[in-house]
Amino acid sequence: MNILDDLKLQxxxxxISLRLIYWNIACFLISLVFFYQYSGGGFDYPNWLELSSDPQVFIFKPWTFLTYAFFHSSFLHLLFNMMVLNFASQLFLTFFTQKQYLGLYILGAVFTGIIFSFSFYFLNISAPIVGASGAIMAILVAATTYQPLMNVRLLLIGNVKLWHITGVILIxxxxxxxxxNTGGHISHLAGAFFGFAxxxxxxxxxxxxxxxSKILDFFANLFKKSQTTPFKKVHKNYKKPTEKTTSRIVTKDKTQQQIDEILDKISQSGYDCLTKEEKEFLFKAGK
Incomplete structure (x- = not known):
């Protein structure tokens, strides 16, 4: 098995935690191709990917409240965030489901973006932000809030309580x-608050x-291919239309009425008083 097959299997x-790491790495690699300025040594993200604190930008690009959380400003930025994400993911998924994990990551990113945008707006600062740190802090603090006394073994340090690690980061x-990096620290604290809440x-x-979960399920069902049933040829037997029963009943009633009238005439005046047509009619009706 080669490296590519191994990565696909993993x-x-x-x-979902490993997939989020893969998605962040993939976005970083895409950024190197399309948005990295090799002359200036930095990234130049378009305002339809990064999150801006300018209301005239984010109001018309609301998806940036999520997309910014999958892009990073440098390799070290990505590396540190993915290390913390991997650490926080293992803790969180010990107690909660993968759907809760993904939901918290997305909602944490959106909430963090909102707090960042409005904070910078009221501080009269116009600046963009990228990075998953706010969403990652939401996951870390959520796990800490649920199990603060959980023992975590750190290299060169030994066993420490989970809340000690999270507390140091927040301080x-x-x-x-x-x-x-005021915007980054605001996003960290906003993510921490959301994880606690x-x-x-x-x-x-x-x-x-x-x-x-409901939004993702809706779109999953929307794009799911509907199963089509094979075409079936339907054969219908042709039936010759029959005469309506009502028409026969009406005809019978008229004939019987005419017979009755002729019989009344015979009883009153005798058979000889009948006309030729009446005699022929009576003869045919009697057959």
């Missing part, structure tokens, strides 16, 4: 909020991921 059996975001609502009986 994608097929790896579950670093708060400390650097006004120093560098998701678990609290889930514990109260409200699963927000059902929204995403």
């Amino acid at each position: 994608y097929k059996i790896g579950g 670093l975001d708060l400390m650097q909020l006004r120093l560098d 998701y678990i609290k609502l889930l514990q109260n009986g409200t699963d927000l991921s059902i929204i995403v």
Whole structure:
């Protein structure tokens, strides 16, 4: 089995978490081909992919509240996010389903994008953002909120509580909020809040991921090929139309009425008083 076949097999059996990693890597590779500026050494994403804080842009391109979460600004940006995503995915999927995982990732990305856009708008800052970190933080904090005392073994450190790891990441975001990459830190904190809120609502009986599941199921059923039944030739036996029963009844009634009138005439005046036509009619009716 070659490397390509191995990757296909892993994608097929790896579950939704591995597929999300593959999708992010694929988008990064596409970015290198179409959006990387080799002269400037950076990415130049179009405003129909990246998320802008300018209302005149994102209002007319609402899909960017999701697409931005599949593109990254550098290889290190992608590498760090995918490492954290892989770590958070294993924790989250220990307790929840893959549909809940995908729903939380998508909703976390959308919520994070909304908070980023409105925060920068009120701060009077116009800037774009790309990256999956907000959605990843939603998954990490959701797992931490549900099982904060879970032991996690870290290399060179040993066993630590899950909430210790998540707490350190959030503290670093708060400390650097006004120093560098403000939009990135806002998205991290927004994703963390959404992950916390998701678990609290889930514990109260409200699963927000059902929204995403229903939308995806709708489109899946919409594009599913409908099964067509083979054409069947239908043979119909031709039946000669029969006379209507009502017409026979009417004819019989008129004939009988005429016979009765002739018989009355005979009883009153005798047979000789009948006309030639009446005699012939009576003779035919008696056959």
